[in-house]
């Protein structure tokens with residue numbers, strides 16, 4: 003069931019997880035937060051709005067950052083957020099470490115999980131927190147159509163067990179983990195369906211429209227949540 007019809011998250015884990023991450027990390031107005039692959043800026047705005055913390059937000063898409071900047075103005079938190087357009091692996095994030103790094107919506111699968119975890123580890127303050135969400139496989143075998151819509155041949159998804167191992171090897175202790183409930187997927191696809199009405203920008207492209215229509219069709223027709231899950235992890239850097 004759709005529980006958040008106006009969300010701008012482009013992933014199944016939404017606002018509740020971002021706020022929970024801020025609470026675990028004890029974020030306050032003196033804290034520094036990094037949002038890796040911030041998309042439309044929903045997480046950055048939620049953290050800034052709830053905790054009044056300073057947020058650095060990076061995304062490779064100029065269009066997304068443009069949207070996020072305007073959204074932050076509408077949410078009255080633009081003075082708390084510094085936006086950067088660029089590849090997170092190459093963006094100059096300044097010298098100061100972060101108290102919380104958000105990596106929501108599968109950015110680790112895009113940039114490489116070991117690389118993403120290592121970058122996060124290197125940019126965190128001692129005992130700092132990492133909150134990420136990413137797609138995993140939860141069944142031994144998934145139908146070909148499910149593998150195809152999530153591009154498993156390109157991203158080679160982890161299972162919960164293999165992700166736990168990567169987190170440990172990267173120097174983190176796992177403090178909390180869960181799978182996003184069905185409402186998270188419904189919120190995500192409701193947002194995607196809304197964006198498919200776009201007449202300009204990324205979602206206006208016919209190929210993108212077709213790809214998302216197909217993903218939504220396959221996910222609900224074949225019961226995608228029997229095969230894939232959206233893993234949420236809050237992890238803490240070892241000393």
Ligand SMILES: C[S@@+](CC[C@H](N)C(=O)[O-])C[C@H]1O[C@@H](n2cnc3c(N)ncnc32)[C@H](O)[C@@H]1O
Pocket residue numbers: 010011012013038039040041042044045060061062063066088089090091105106107108109112113
């Ligand atoms: C699925 S979206 C998730 C956005 C947001 N975190 C959320 O959960 O709604 C992934 C985002 O990562 C961005 N991205 C992908 N590769 C990136 C990279 N190398 N550096 C920075 N951003 C990247 C994309 O442009 C996109 O906005």
